[in-house]
Amino acid sequence: MPDKNLIKTRFKKSLKTYNDNAGIQNIMAERLVGMLDKNEFGSVFEIGCGSGILTAHIKNKIIYGVYTGNDIVCESKAYITKIIPECLFAAGDIEKINTGLKYDLIISNACLQWCGDFEKTLDKLMSMLNPKGVLAFSVFGDRNLEEVKNIMDVGLTYYCFKDFQAVLNKYNVLAVKEEIEKIYFNDPRDVLRHLKYTGVNIFSSGSFNKRKLKEFEEIYKKNYLQDNKVSLTYHPFYAVLRAG
Numbered sequence: 001m002p003d004k005n006l007i008k009t010r011f012k013k014s015l016k017t018y019n020d021n022a023g024i025q026n027i028m029a030e031r032l033v034g035m036l037d038k039n040e041f042g043s044v045f046e047i048g049c050g051s052g053i054l055t056a057h058i059k060n061k062i063i064y065g066v067y068t069g070n071d072i073v074c075e076s077k078a079y080i081t082k083i084i085p086e087c088l089f090a091a092g093d094i095e096k097i098n099t100g101l102k103y104d105l106i107i108s109n110a111c112l113q114w115c116g117d118f119e120k121t122l123d124k125l126m127s128m129l130n131p132k133g134v135l136a137f138s139v140f141g142d143r144n145l146e147e148v149k150n151i152m153d154v155g156l157t158y159y160c161f162k163d164f165q166a167v168l169n170k171y172n173v174l175a176v177k178e179e180i181e182k183i184y185f186n187d188p189r190d191v192l193r194h195l196k197y198t199g200v201n202i203f204s205s206g207s208f209n210k211r212k213l214k215e216f217e218e219i220y221k222k223n224y225l226q227d228n229k230v231s232l233t234y235h236p237f238y239a240v241l242r243a244g
Contacts, residue, residue: 002114002156004072004093007199011050012073014199018051021197024181024234028138029054029109033061035175035240036136041104045128046070047094047137048111051079058107059083068103070094095121102130106137110236113139113156119167122241126171129243134174139164141178141235145200147224148191148232151216164237175240184229188220189213191232 011018019026032054040063049055049069058067067087069080074091081087090099095115106125115121118139125135142158149155159167161178168176185191208216224230 002116004114004116007114008072011071011199012075014197015051015073015075015079017197018199019053021194022053024183024236025110025198026053027181028236028238029057031179031236032107032109032136032138032238033057035177035238036062036105036134037174037240039063041134042066043101043103043130044068044105044107045099045101045103047106047108047125048072048114049080050076050111052076052083054107054109055080055083062105064105068099068101070097095124099128101128102133103128104130104133106133106135108137110138110140112137113158118159122167122171126241126243131243133243134240135243136238136240138236138238141237143180143233143235145195146233146235147220147230148195150223151219158235159237161237164239168239168241171241172244173239174242175238177238179236179238181234181236182231183234184231186229188217188230191220191230194232 039061042065044058044064044067046055047070049071055069067084068090069087070090072093077089080089090097106128112118112121129135140158142160144158145155165176220230
């Protein structure tokens with residue numbers, strides 16, 4: 001079960017650095033919005049809006065009546081109101097809160113993999129849709145951050161794409177796909193900085209002392225160095241579901 005207090009603390013610390021370091025998440029947000037079969041919704045509910053990467057795409061590409069943002073980090077509201085001044089904001093863990101409202105579009109980018117019970121959360125979100133409403137989201141798959149996971153044996157447990165599709169079978173699926181994205185860094189320490197600045201610090205405190213850090217760098221370079229760059233893999237899954 002993910003430690004939600006730790007997640008909240010790390011993402012709060014990364015709010016100021018997230019946008020400049022989350023290139024993959026920005027690509028995912030753009031592609032997620034592009035998968036929608038229409039661009040006009042009466043009410044929109046964004047889950048895990050953070051510093052507003054997906055919010056900006058919603059603002060620029062979707063016609064909506066009412067927008068509500070949600071994040072476990074309440075300080076996120078200040079970032080979202082800069083993009084959509086008239087927004088509503090529901091702070092809290094999406095697994096626990098209930099706005100008491102129904103929506104025409106519920107959308108979330110790179111967030112729901114942090115849920116303790118993913119399938120139960122999907123059921124909850126589908127129940128929050130108006131008839132013919134749409135749930136669109138992206139999460140990460142089992143190859144996500146595989147370089148770090150292979151070396152340190154840390155990280156979330158993700159679905160493989162086949163199992164992800166199986167979870168969606170009971171819904172009306174409009175679209176589903178997976179991608180592999182790789183980004184490159186000069187040094188393994190840059191990988192660690194990248195994870196820190198995007199809030200995805202998957203290491204426990206004390207994971208690295210001087211010896212362990214040196215060992216991490218040596219193994220990383222040995223296995224993942226190409227053309228003087230080291231890779232980091234992202235494995236996005238996308239899904240668009242429609243309520244009955």
